[in-house]
Amino acid sequence: MDNQQPVVILLVEDDPGHASLIRKNLKRGGFLNEVINVSDGQQALDFIGLAGEFAGRTPEGPLLIILDVNLPRIDGVEVLRRIKADARTAKIPVIILTTTDDPREIERCYEFGCSVYVTKPVIYEKFVDAVRRIGMFLQVVTVLREDEIRRD
Amino acid sequence: MKLSANHKINVGFGSVLALLLAIAWYIHDTNQRFMQLTELQVQGLEALERLTQFLAHVNDAETSQRAFLLTGKQEYLRPYEAARKDIARELTELDRLAAEQPNLKQALARLRPTVNSMLTVLERAIVLRRGNARAGLEMALQSVLTRQGERDMDAIRTAIDDMRYSEQSSISRWMADADEQGGRTHWLVTLVGPIAFVGIVLGWWLAHRHLTQQRVAIRALHTSEERFQLLVDGIQDYAIVMLDANGNVLDWNAASERILGYLAEEAVGKKFSRFYPLELIEAGVPDRMLEDAALGRCEREVWHVRSDGSRFWANVILTPINDEEGKLQGYSKITRDLTERRAADALIRQLNNDLERRVELRTAELARVNAELAQRNQENELFVFGVSHDLRSPLVNLQGFSEELGLACLELRELLTKTGIPPDLGRQGLTILDDEMLVSARFIQTAVLRLNNVIDALLRLSRAGRVEYQWQEVDLTRIVRDVVDSFGATISQKNAVIEVGRLGTVWGDATALELVFANLIDNALKYLAPDRRGRIEIGLATRAEVHNGKIPKICCQVRDNGLGIALDGQNKLFHVFQRLHPEAAPGEGMGLVLTRRIVERHRGRIWVESQPNGGSTFFVDLPTQPHEAPSAADVSDLEKVSAHG
The missing domain is CATH 3.90.20 (Hemagglutinin Ectodomain; Chain B)
Incomplete structure (x- = not known):
């Protein structure tokens, strides 16, 4: 079943520093899942819709999207809106990760159907916890065994 | 019916006059009768006298005749002759007196034959004696001896006595009557006289008083007329003109010459329309105004023209003057020069x-x-x-x-x-x-944290002006209690006491107001004095009701006993990036700026009263009723951000 397959994390983040930090912290938090990083909204939509440069991609299992809001070309909120507006992709969990703590924007994102809204600078313990909970919900999170962590 | 004063006087004097006339007539009448009675008395007394005389003459005649008869001497006959004449005279006189006395007249009528008879007897004896000297004596004696003469004589005496008695009774009666008449006149004069006198005096006084009053009234009327004339002539700014029913000038006050620009002799007797410009006269304006005035009163502002051709803008009031029966007698025309006012x-x-x-x-x-x-x-x-x-x-x-x-x-x-x-x-x-x-990494982290807080504050501030408020009635007491509860940990850590009194409801945005009190309480907690137990009181200020301006407001206060703020610090307090006690607590110095911005967006006001080390009291005015809320980009908001942000 698809459920048994490990989740793929799509990280939509244009700042390479932020992306790197997220990867590090996810890893430190114990996630071994594949993290694919795209740097703008259009790429994200292409990836999800198997279009553009990702036209030939083969879906490898359930997807979790970590989405920045301030993105070149198409911004994060619009990406979120389109994901949630499309029935095929509407169920994909989306974690919004942004520098804005504007309540209106937070509200807007939740209205559009984001799962979690995290404000940068990220308190990574909380962030990882949120990702884990979503993963548990999806039951697709690949968790390192203890010995593997040690080895790492 | 009420009589006029004149009528009263006429009636009064008339009555008095009538009374006096009646009295006069009565007195005259009485007097007439008194005179009559007196005349009668005189006549009666004369009659008495004459009767006495008459009897004396009869006696004389008889005595004289006897003497002649006895002596035959002619000289003794002279008294007889005289007595005969006297008797005849007395009888005539008595007849005259008896004209108004029927009793006497009758008595005389009865007496006369007896007298005649007696005289005849006496004469016959004399004739007998004279005719025959001897026999004549005898015959004469004989005739005397017949006693005819004696009987006649007795009869005459008796008759005269009767008559005298009767006459005396009459005289007594007349005297009594006269006394009575005299008495009446006396009473009348003594009683009615003073009464009439008093009446006349009273009448005169009343008449005098009335006339005096009339004279005073007439004088007052004259004075009043003079005053009125003076008043009218004294009026400088109004031309007051009397017009007859056809609109001809009858009279005017002194100021009219100056205002209307005509001499009196040029205007009096002429149509008043000459004060109007030709085009208005042709348009029939003056006539129409007169017609309008006849119906009541006509006030209008029109151009007037003086005899020299200069014009002025006139306020004209035409008022009809009617007589007592309501018949139109003329008009008064009051004119004022409004040229200057018009200008x-x-x-x-x-x-x-x-x-x-x-x-x-x-x-x-x-x-x-x-x-x-x-x-x-x-x-x-x-x-x-x-x-x-x-x-x-x-x-x-x-x-x-x-x-x-x-x-x-x-x-x-x-x-x-x-x-x-x-x-x-x-x-x-x-x-x-x-x-x-x-150590370096830690410094970087501290700096980053601080920078992050600054950016957060700036973002909040930029948002404070943009965020749309949910305007509603807000229970301020509940909000402040919630805020205080959220500070629970800090409060117990600082061992402080916070008291929240009743605040009531205000009109505003609950979230924003929460932030206001959170900032104020946070501030108070941050800057408590370390040497004493912190005490923060939140409640209504004594000047709780504020009505200056159009919006009713309440005034809340947050009072602490903390470090306090110096005066120059108080001025900077609400400006961006001011931190007065940087050593006391971490912060970006943005909290009060944000607070002020929110309060001002609520059309409220925030200020502080404080003394160094004497604690601070923050006051917040907030509206209690809906008002026209400033938009997110209101000018008043703008100042703060553009000036300080």
Whole structure:
């Protein structure tokens, strides 16, 4: 079943520093899942819709999207809106990760159907916890065994 | 019926006069009768006298005749002759007196034959005696002896006595009557006289008083007329003209010559329309005004023209004058020269128009400036918003990687303490790690945190002006209690006491107001004095009801017993990036700016009263009723952000 397959994390983040930090912290938090990083909204939509440069991609299992809001070309909120507006992709969990703590924007994102809204600078313990909970919900999170962590 | 004073006087005097006439007539009548009675008495007394005389003459005649008879001497007969004449005279006189006395007349009538008879007897004896000297004596004696003469004589005496008696009775009666008449007259004169006198005096006094009053009234009337004339002539600013029913000038006051510009002799007797310009006369304006006035009163402002052709703007009031029966007698025309006022009015209108135009221009300019300011404010806020975001991105990296650095240091430390590393090298490495790298990383982290807080504050501030408020009635007491509850940990940590009194409801945005009190309480907690137990009281200020301006408000206060603020500090308190006690607590110095911005967006006011080390009291005015809330980009908001942000 698809459920048994490990989740793929799509990280939509244009700042390479932020992306790197997220990867590090996810890893430190114990996630071994594949993290694919795209740097703008259009790429994200292409990836999800198997279009553009990702036209030939083969879906490898359930997807979790970590989405920045301030993105070149198409911004994060619009990406979120389109994901949630499309029935095929509407169920994909989306974690919004942004520098804005504007309540209106937070509200807007939740209205559009984001799962979690995290404000940068990220308190990574909380962030990882949120990702884990979503993963548990999806039951697709690949968790390192203890010995593997040690080895790492 | 009420009688007029004149009528009263006439009636009064008439009555008195009639009374006097009656009295006079009565007195006259009485007097007449008295005179009559007196006359009767005189006649009666004369009659008595004459009767006595008559009897005496009869006696004389008889005596004289006897003497002749006896002597025959002619000389003795003379008294007889005289007595005969006297008797005849007395009888005639008595007849005259008896004319008004029937009793006497009858008595005389009865007496006369007896007298005649007696005289005849006496005469016959005398004739007998004279005719025959001897025999004559005898015969004469014989005739005497017949006693005829004696009987006649007795009869005459008796009759005369009767008559005298009767006459005396009459005289007594007349005297009594006369006395009575005299008495009446006396009483009348003594009683009625004074009464009439009093009446006349009273009448005279009343009449005099009435006449005096009339004279006073007439004089007053004259004075009043004179005064009125003086008044009318004294009026300077009004031409007062009397017109007859056809509109011809009858009379006018002194000022008319000057105002209307005609001499009296040029105007009196002429139509009043000559005061009007020709075109108005041709248009029938004066006639129409007269017609209008006849119906009641006509007031109008029209052009007038003087005899020299100059014009003036006149206020004209035409009023009809009717007699007592309501018949039109004429008009009064009151004219005032309003040329100057008209000019002044025009000037004022002109000035008003100018002013209005200038106000309009100024208003438009203000609106434009306002719009510009609002625009600039929005730009400012967007700029702050954008900059904050742009700053935050690198900040996230700084923060993240400084943490990574710290973690890396920890890993490196682990490596250095592992066996297999030369002890010298390990020690040096650890020193670098702990004293340089970790310390640096920590400084970076502190700086980043601080920078992050600043950016947060700037973002909040930029948002405070933009966020749409949910206007509603807010239970301020509940909000403040919630805020205080949320500070529970800090309060117990600081061992402070917070008391919340009743605040009531205000009109505003619950979230924003929460922030206001959170900031104020946070502030108070931060700057408590370390040497005494912190005490914060929140409640209504004594000047709880504020009505200046149009919006009813309440005034809340947050009072603490903390460090307090010096005067120059109080002025800066609500400005951006002011921190008065940086040593006392961490902060960005933005809390009160934000608070002020929120309060002012509520159309409220915030200020502080404080003394160094004497605690501070923050006052907040908040409206209790809906009002026209300023828009997010209101000008008043703008100042703060553009000036300080």
